[in-house]
Amino acid sequence: MALIGDFYIIPPDQWLFPTHGDVMDAKRRANASFEATGSYETAASQIEEFVRQWALARIIDVYKYPKEWLGERLIIEEPVKMGSTEKEADISIKNINRRTFLYVEAKRLSGSDDEFVEAERQLETYLASTHTATIGLVTNGMRTKVIRKKIDPNDFEYIVDLPSYGADVASRVQLVREAPDVGKKRSTGLRPISEDYERVLFDCHSTARDVDGLHADEALDEICKVLYAKIFDERQVTKQAVGTPFKFQTFGASNASEVASNIRTLYEEAKNTDVEIYSKRIPGYERSRGVFKQQVRLSDIALYRVVERLQEFSLIDSSEDIKGRAFQKILGSAIRAGMGQYFTPDPIVELAIEVIDPQADHLILDPFCGSGHFLTKALQHVVREQGEIMPPHALHEFKFFHLHGIEKSDRMVRIAMTDMMLHDDGHTNIRNQDALLSFENYPDITALNEVNEENAAQQNLNPAVFDVVLTNPPFGSIMRQEVMEMIGRFHLGHKKKSLPLEIIGLERSLQFLKPGGRLAIVLPEHLMKGKNAAFVREWLRNVAHVKAIFFFPEEAFTPFGAMVKTCLLILQKFKAGEVMQPDAPTFLCEVENLGYEATGKPKAGTEVPSAIEAFKQNVRWN
Known part of the structure; x- marks a missing residue:
């Protein structure tokens, strides 16, 4: 049973908020009834203010909210904006920022069941329209219900009671900013x-x-x-x-x-x-x-x-490596629970990063960035290889302006942004968009292009602005008739009624790449070997040097929910006037041990470091 208990009459001369217009009007009507009948019984059953004043008294006396809050954090007739309309809640209890966290709706003692239900729905509307409020109580003095907003803001559940003042809050020490430690990265005091x-x-x-x-x-x-x-x-x-x-x-x-x-x-x-x-x-x-x-x-x-x-x-004073590992612990839990389609295994990411070798002056993009794993690893690589010799402003510029991502899922963008923020920063360059849209949808990307006066209009629409693209496009989705307009934007979609998404993803990745730029992309192995994908390989010969292909075992993506053999394709986009040389070599490498089993458990003898070393010894970037 709720602590508010049973209704009792509080005489009007003891009412709170005595100068409020609504209270003054109710008091006048109550006193008129008293003069006519000799008691407040009749008035109490008809005038809603009696129930509100009783509720206010119980909030202070039983729920222990401070009387000092009256008029500031414990108020009546609080405006609640609901779309284009505005109503007033009977009682509002506010947080320290003066935002409501709890509503109380009072109805007259003699109200019908229908009136009570209507008041309950009204209270739910208040809670649904107010981000900071989650709990409300509705009462007519004889009947009381306490409701709580669930995860869905339009879904509610009944709970036993309102929270009392001071309940469950154990912290008795206020956290404040302390003087920064001289010579140490500790600016908060936390x-x-x-x-x-x-x-x-x-x-x-x-x-x-x-x-x-x-x-x-x-x-x-x-x-x-x-x-x-x-x-x-x-x-x-x-x-x-x-x-x-x-x-x-x-x-x-x-x-x-x-x-x-x-x-x-x-x-x-x-x-x-x-x-x-x-x-x-x-x-x-x-x-x-x-x-x-x-x-x-x-x-x-x-x-x-x-x-x-x-x-x-x-979080801002903690080591980036430790924060990154801490975040990966929860990311790994979500991946094992079914988010594997958004994740590229760490050894494959490491292989791609080391082979591509991104530099601090490169503009880097992952057009299908998922959780942003390629971007955070690229950031770590640059900091590790060049961080100590870079001026602070150059490192800041790289973090904030050189790392870019595109991802269709808003949830994955939040995850990628959070990971980037924990790596001190770059999060503002993760876009919640479809990477396959027309380039008018990326004005901030095309604006990165260097423009000269002769062809400013053309360059403003040119997406080929990135020095490095690192990505793992989604596999298996077949783009069919309903997206023919999208397929028509791509050379590989010419005269095709359907096309796997990874093929379109390959072409789009190259479209974002500058002439001479470097691409590392995870693809199904059959695109590099199968007869049906010969047109893809023929097209590649006309647009890029195929520098290397790393083939992976079948279990490469098995722990993450995919059952397809994959490879890592390394390309360098042709510069103006370049063509494929017939004798141009392609480095081929079978990586049979990635350092984990099909179950995801660690496996000794990883071949990734030796694959990286072999590439560096045999391949030169043009």
Whole structure:
């Protein structure tokens, strides 16, 4: 039974908010009834304000919300915007940011069952339209229900009671920015994630999955949103004076629901700031990058527990290697649970990166980037090989402006962006688009091209701007009649009624590549050997040097849900006037051991390092 208990009459001269217009009007009517009958019994059954005043008293006396909150964080007649209309909630309890996290709807004591049901639906509407509010109570004094918004904002469940003030909030120490350590990378004063605490992100993921019953990839998506808000908060606070409190913490909140509401408010601030800043710099930013527009869908309890576990650690002060490994632990869990189609095994990515050897002055693209694995590995490669000799501004420029991705799934873009943010940065160049669309859809990519006065119009539409393309396009999808217009944009689609997506992906990858640029692409093996794909190989001879082909065992993608033999194709796009030389060699290599078994378990004797070394000894880039 809810703590609010049974209704009792509170005399009008003891009512809260006595100067509010609605309260004054109800008080006048109540006193008139008292003069006529000698009691408030009749008035109490007809005037809704009696029930609201009783509810307010119980919120303070039984649920222990501070009386000092009245008029500031505990208010009446709170406007609730619902589309083009606006209504007023009877009681609103606000978080520290003055955003509602709890609503109470009161109805008159003598109201019918239909009126009560209507009030319940009204309360659900308030909750559905308010990102920061998840719990509400509806009562007519005789009957009370408490409802909670579920993961779907239009789905609700009944719970036992409202959260009381102070319930379940254990943090008693406020987290504030401390003075930066001189000579050390520690700007927040929070604890960097060390090797001993690498599991902290995995623990957060497990909490989200277990508390809310989410699938592993759904939980990963929600953790990405939380990390996005956490990183934003740390960056904002480090711009402020020492002693500035972090918003990402449980301290000072009345209960788990207010903690969750605070984080939802912070997340909203982060995404609005992101769009405001980058829309001024990047054409079409909000349309192609605004993937964090979706709300945080974790329950209050799950979100509170994640914040409680993560709040003491700094993400921006932690080692990139440790953060990367910590994130890979939860990414690996989601992959094993069914996200393998978006993932390229680490040894294959390593092979591609080492063979292509991206440099700090290269523009790099993955047009089918999935979780962004190629991009983060390219970033690590450049930092490892050149980071110590690069000026800080050059390293910053590489991270922020040279790493680009395109991915159709908004969930995967959030994952890729989060991984890039944990690697300090580049996340703003991951686009939530279909890489096979016409080039008018990528104005920010074509704008990267160097333009001269003679052919400015042509170059502005030229997508061939990247020095390096690294990718693993989706396999197996057959592009049929309904996408003939799309196939018609490609030479390989000429006179074809259908075409596998990986073939179109190969051509699109080369379209994005500069003359002389380098491509590493994972493809089904039959494209390099099968008779039906001879037209693909013939086309390649006219557009690029086939520098190498690495063939992989059948188990290469088996742990990730694919049962097709694959290879890694290494190309260098022809420069103007170049043609294939009849005697041009192609390095062929069978990599029989990638370092793992078909089950995904480690396997001794990986041949990847020797394959890399053999390529470097036998192949030269033009």
